[in-house]
Amino acid sequence: MAEALPEELLTGGATRPAGFLADGVFCGIKELDPAIEKRDVGCLVSERPATVAGVFTNNRVKAAPVLVDQERLQRGVTRGIVYCSGNANACTGDQGMANALEMTSLLADQVGVTADDILVCSTGVIGQQLPMAKVRDGISRLAPAKERHNEAATAMMTTDAWPKEAAAQFEANGVTYAVGGMAKGAAMIHPNMATMLVYLTTDAPVARDYLHRALVRAVDDSFHMISVDGDSSTNDTVLVLANGAAGGPEISGGPAGEALTGALRTVAVHLAREIVRNAEGATKMFGVAVRGAASVAAARIVGRSVASSSLVKTAFLGSDPNWGRIMCAAGYSGVEFDPNKASLWLEDILLFHNGTPADFDEDAASALLDRKETMFTLDLAAGDASATAWGCDLTTEYVIFNSDYRT
C-alpha cells in the first residue's frame, strides 16, 4: 500500500507544478477487476510548451513508442504525453508504429496541438497489437485537469499495487518552484531502466541541455540504482518536462541548477524506492551502501550487483544473515578490489572485517532483516567514492505471478 510521504516530499504528484494537467480512464486494454478501479489510458499535458529531456531503455529491442519519442525529443519541446498500460506495443512491426503515432494524433487533436507536440508510452505484454478501437475510445474520454493526477498515475499501472506519486519544491532566483512526478514499475525493474515509466515535471524555466544533465544525474542516483529481477525492458522511459509557468530567469546551472537537480533527485529517489517496495511479490527492501570505492561508477556497479543477486534476494527473504552471498556478488561485479581489506556491516553489526568473518549475534542480525527496510554497508577500502543501491526479496509470489502473467 502507498504510505504517507516522507516529510521532505509534497502531495500533488506530477500536476503540482503550475501549468500541468493530467487524467486517466479505463478503456478495456486490461481486464477490468471490479474490486479495484483500474485505468489503462492516460495523459499528462502542459498548458504551454515545455522543454523536455528523456532517458530510455538501452534494450536493442525498443517498443514503437520509444522510437517515436526518441525522434521527437530532438525538437526539445513538447506539450504532453499520451500513454496506455496492459500492452507494451513492442515487437509489433509497422502496425505497432502506426498505432503509436495514431495515439499521439488523437491526444493532439483533443488538446489542439500537432501530433509532433505529443510523446507516447506503453507498458504491458510484448508482441500483441494494441486494441485501437478501445484506445481511441479511451483517449476521447480523457479530460485533463489539475486534480486528476492520481487517476493519471493509476492509468500507468500494470502489476503495480498502488500509484506512485511525489512532489517537492525548491527556491531559485527568489522564486519557489515545484517538481512533481509519477511512476510505474513492479516487474523487470533493473539498473539501466526496465519496464518503468516515469514522468517528472517542473514549473521552472530550464535550458534544454541543462535539463538533460539534471535528469541524468537524478536518474543515476535513483532509477539506475534499483533492481527487481535483472530484466531490462523494451519500453523504459523517464521524461522530464519543464514548462516555466512559475516564471523567473532560465535555469542553466549554478546554485539554481543545483537546487533544481536536488529537487528532481528527491522526487526520483522516492519514486524509485516506491517501485522496489512495490516489486512483484516483494515483502521488504534492502539498501546496499557501497563506500571506499575507487570511483562512483565502481561503487554503483558493486551496489547493483549485490542488489540484483538472486541468492542475496532469497537469503534476505529468509532473514538469513548469509553475508557470504553479498561478498560473492560484489566479487563478480567486475570491479577490482582487495577482498582482504573489505568490510561489511548490517546496520551497526559488523559481519566481515578486513577479509575475515566477524563474530556477531545471528539472532540480532536476523531480527534486523525481518524489518521492512534494512541497510548493508560495504567498504571496499579502495578509495573515497560511494553509492547506494536498493533491492527487494525474491519470493515465491514473484515466481508464481510471472509464470502466468500473460495466459
Add this chain to the structure above:
Amino acid sequence: MAEALPEELLTGGATRPAGFLADGVFCGIKELDPAIEKRDVGCLVSERPATVAGVFTNNRVKAAPVLVDQERLQRGVTRGIVYCSGNANACTGDQGMANALEMTSLLADQVGVTADDILVCSTGVIGQQLPMAKVRDGISRLAPAKERHNEAATAMMTTDAWPKEAAAQFEANGVTYAVGGMAKGAAMIHPNMATMLVYLTTDAPVARDYLHRALVRAVDDSFHMISVDGDSSTNDTVLVLANGAAGGPEISGGPAGEALTGALRTVAVHLAREIVRNAEGATKMFGVAVRGAASVAAARIVGRSVASSSLVKTAFLGSDPNWGRIMCAAGYSGVEFDPNKASLWLEDILLFHNGTPADFDEDAASALLDRKETMFTLDLAAGDASATAWGCDLTTEYVIFNSDYRT
C-alpha cells in the same frame, strides 16, 4: 534422478581412463541425512604425474583453494585433487588459506607425494572456517580405488540430487584413449563458472599448452553456456588431468588433438546439461540455439542472456509461450542486431518473424513447453555464427530452498 547415459557416452566416470583412482567418504562437514548416504570429503588421484590445466571463477572474491590451485597450476603437473563439500572455505582469511594447504599435505602424505603435487577444492557455505578435525579424519579414511568413482562424485555434491559422471573414448595415433569426468553444480550456476566443480581426466599423453586450449574450447561450449540463477561463485573450478597411462605419442594438435577435444567436449556438454537439469528447484530445461549471429561470441552472449532471464525462466515454468520475454532478453544482451529482421521458433513453431508476431497455435506451443526439454531457435539475421545455451525454469522451490540454505 540420474538417467541412463546417452549412447555416445560410457560409464566409469573420472576413473575410466587408466591410472586414475578416487574415493569419497563422510566426515561430518554436512549434517548427515540418514535417508541418503551423503559424503563430504573426497579425492581423485593419478597413479603417475599428470599434465594439468584449469579454468577458474572470474569472481574477484576467490576462495582459498582457488588461490592455491592457481599458483600450483603453474607447475603444469599434478598427482591429484583433494576436496570437500558443505563449506566453501571462502572469505576465511589466513586461517582458510592454512586449512586449504593442510588438506593438500594430508592427501600428499597418504599418497606418498609432496603437498605441491596436490590440488584442492571446496564448495558450500561462504564465510565459515572448515571443521579441520573432521576434515583430517575424513582424509585419513580415503582409500582411492578405480571402482570408487561414484563415491568420489557423491562427495562433491552440495544441493545436487544425484552425482554427475560421464566418460567417452576417442582414437588417436592408433590408440584408444578414454576421457572421464565428474561434476557438481546445482545453485549459482551461471556463465563464466559458478559454484561448479568439474574434474576431467584422460589417459592420453597431452602437451600442456594444448591441454589448456582443448579445455578452454570444451568449457566455452558447455559450462560457459549454462545458467541457473545468474550468480557466479567464489569457488568455481574446472580441472583436466592427462596422465598418458594409455601410452602413445604426445598429443599437441592435428587430428589427434581434434579427437581429444571432441571427446572432452562430449563429456563436458553432458555434465553441463546434467548440472542444469539438476538445478535447485528446476523441473525442466530449455535450450536457446542462436543462429545468424555476427560472431560466435555474439551468439553466446545472446543465448546466455535469454537462458539467464528470470522472466523467461518463470514463463517457461508456466509453459507460457510468452516469446516477447525472449526477444526482450536478447535485446538487452548488449549485442547489436536488427529486431525487424529477427525470427524466433519454439521447436518447429514460428513465433516471431522478421520483427512481427506470427500466428501460432498457443495450445500446441504450451504443450511443447510442458516437456522435460525444449529448444528455442533465434535467428538474428546478422551473420553466420551460432551457439547454444541451456537454462531451466525458475520455481518456487528454488526460492524456498535458497531462503534458508544456511540457517
